[in-house]
Amino acid sequence: MTALNTGRSVAVIGSGAMGAGIAQVAAVAGYTVRLYDTRPEAVAKAIAGIASALEKLVAKERINAIDCASAVARLQAAVTLADVADAGMVVEAIVENLEAKRALFAQLEAIVAEDCILATNTSSISVTAIAAGLRLPGRVAGMHFFNPVPLMALCEVVSGLATDGAVAQAVYDTAAAWGKNPVHAKSTPGFIVNRVARPFYAEGWRLLNEQAADAATIDAVMREAGGFRMGPFELMDLIGHDVNFSVTQSVFNAYFGDPRFTPSVLQQEMVNAGFLGRKVGRGFYQYGDAAVAPQVQAEAPQPKPEYVSYTVEQGAALNVVGGAVVDALAARLRAVGIEIVQRRMPESIRQAGPHDDAPAFHCNGATVYLTDGRSATQRARDNNHSDTVLVDLALDYGSAKRIAVACADQCTPAAYHAVVGLLQAAGFTVTRLDDVPGMAVMRTVAMLANEAADAVNQGVCNAAAADIAMQKGVNYPCGPLAWADAVGIEHIVRVLANLANSYGEDRYRVSPLLRRKQASGGRFHD
Template identity: 40%
Template sequence: MNPTVIGVVGAGTMGRGIVQLFAQAGHVVRCHDAQPGAAAKAVQAVLDQLTKLVEKGRLSADALAAIRGRIHVSEDLASFADCDVVIEAIVEDLDAKRALFRALEAVVSPEAILASNTSSLTVADIAAACEQPARVAGLHFFNPVPLMKVAEVIAAVRTAPAVVETLRTLSEGAGHRAVVTADQPGFLINHAGRGLYTEGLRVVEEQVATPADVDDVLREALGFRMGPFELLDLTGLDVSSRVMSSIYEQFQQEPRFRPSSLVPPRVAAGLFGRKTGEGWYRYVEGRPERPPARERPAVPAGVSVWIDPAASGHGELATLLQAAGARLEGEPARADLGIVQPWGEDATSAAVRLGLDAARTVAVDPITPLALRRTLMLTIATAPAARDAALALLAADAVPVTVINDSPGFIAQRVIATIVNIAANIAQRGIASVADLEAAVQLGLGYPRGPLAWGDHLGAERILAILRAQHAATGDPRYRPSAWLVRRVALGLPLTTPEAAR
């Protein structure tokens, strides 16, 4: 079936975006809303938005006229009788959606597809109200629909394969990358995005770093568009809190998705983020107030430094420190400062393993490019003089430095390893293909790389080592490695190859 007539029920923000998307793609679109006049307002809003595109030269007047002729306001569901596909975008309430789908089944043809734009409900729960559950699927878009070029096609347990293929073709014909996902909590994109939030919160919960520290490292050193706390403030902590708790409970309290105890008190206090003027940041005229930069101390005269020769970034770090005025020392006992670069290990453990004086030892994260931002980790016993000397040397060329407390895996290693591990478990469970998973995360979450590609970039064996070190150090099952990841490391298989997808 090649759908040409699409019904949209629900004239809110998402419904309007869906109407615009498919009308621009050349389909006849009928829009209905239970509230009188809402559909007409939605259609007018879409046409107003498209008129602005004409004024900017991004759409021709002829194209707008054609689109105007394809969008229709439907006063009742009876006018959906000729629809090939109906997309529901109403309130996130199971009873309301079930009632709507029962009503639609009485109107549309037996061949018509019924799709829900639900973001949190199980599609099978909605389909259970239908006489033909095989024709029901999820078709989840992201706001703003015309600009977010990804759509999740959710196959419930009884959804017919032909329905999935039709919705995939329909979405891609409208210019969106369709990713097919099983009917699991969070579907694909919200599921894959759990690592950024949960591990960022865990870092702050453990007093390793501040929210601003976490955001700065992930944004500036790793290329995220926004850090987790900036994102939580943007989406609203009240909303995000419910999503975090819902996914945790729906996955039978899987430790990888455990919400942070920091969140409920902040929600109770009304610290939702931008919309309340204060969240993890305080907002003045819509702009976040950021903490002042740490003052950079002067480089001590004649300071000597020993760098762990096993460090992966030894040569680059040595050049940087020498340019800042440090003298390299071959024996740690004779150096004023010892620097290690562990993977998954905290600075204190590295100092003990290497027989170093913890008071004169610091760690530098090897995962973050030294040209962008440097992360300096202290042992629990690092002396202020050693801390200041390390900070002075690392900041001498004005590249920003983030100073954090002791933690297995710094900030970046912890977050990236968690993201990769969750993605590996998605692949293990067959929730989506590797290709769809990678595309979904980049398009839907804006990550600079797909999660499994990130694992290949850093080395899957290194990701596994970080997870195992964190698991050993904390005993927390949230860090247990995915069997999918363990097996591929054992065989030397990249995470993104077709062989790895089997």
């Protein structure tokens, strides 16, 4: 079975935002679409809206007028369910309710041909449960699009326990024919995106709860250092805190209370207060003409230190020690003319066993490390070096506008200010976070990679699908597993293990697949 032939029509049941969007992409791809809703006026409104959207694309020269007219002509209103009897595929986009979906598919099974594929656009309900009780459950698959459908590239093709493999592949091929980036997924709570994305929000809430910084500052660090299009709090304001909290609760309950998915009490308070985000004019931010943008924390200017050195291991080349992450920061410093004196760790120290002396920058008595999941205060104690400062992860140290730092409670102001001056001289806006384990970008990326690795380990999807899903479904700047490869899987495991030690929570347990990759020296992508 391959992609649905354009000679067979597609039926879309439900004419809301998702249903209309699905109808639009199918019609533009050359398929006759029959759109059905229990409210005929809603169908008429949806078709008019699609026509208007396509005419705007013509005005922007995204499509030509002939293709626009042809696509609109392929949209037909179905007055009754019987009008979709000859469809080769039916895509359901009705209310997110299991019993309603089961009832609809039971009706459809008595109307359509036996070779008609039944697809559900559910975002959270088990495809296995939806298909249960049907005479031919093997022809039911998930076809989860993302809103707005015409713009979002991802389609999760979800197989329930009974889904026939050929059906899943046909849905995959059809989504690709519609111009989407499809990925295969197994029907488990949250599928890929809604499961793997939970740490992006959850770690933001933990940072806020522990007073690492205010919401606007955390958002700025995630955008301007992490490369995310939006920070967690502005994104939740856009989604709606009621919606986001409900999804988190659903995933948490579906996984029988796994602490990795624990909802935030702070978000519950936002919902209780009615501070739901953009749609009500107030969330973490104020919205409207009179809204004032909150101030983002940035350190005051400090002088550049006169002397900077970089410790590497004995016998190692400077450009490979510490991995690409630390080397990229060193390259940024050198690019602006900051001279870095290379120091090598004595062989006697290196052979003595695990150490924290390399790779590290040094200036005016301060030692600067990439965070490894410990707090700066703990690392200073472990190293017996009070003047310890940590830097957070950045997507690209060569172009990042901002960098986050944290210093040990024991650190002297002079040593800390020397580090700030060094990073400012390299062109960074420096933001200080309170000394929480793992900082902001690093702990979030580590947890995203951990969740993606667990999804792969449990057969929900493969590594390529996990990364495609997060980039195409929620616009992450990098797939979490590719990011783990870039940072170094050993370092990601170290961050997670140190977070687990710091908090004493199963929430930060390391995925067995990450442990396996660490032990083998393997990567997720070659």
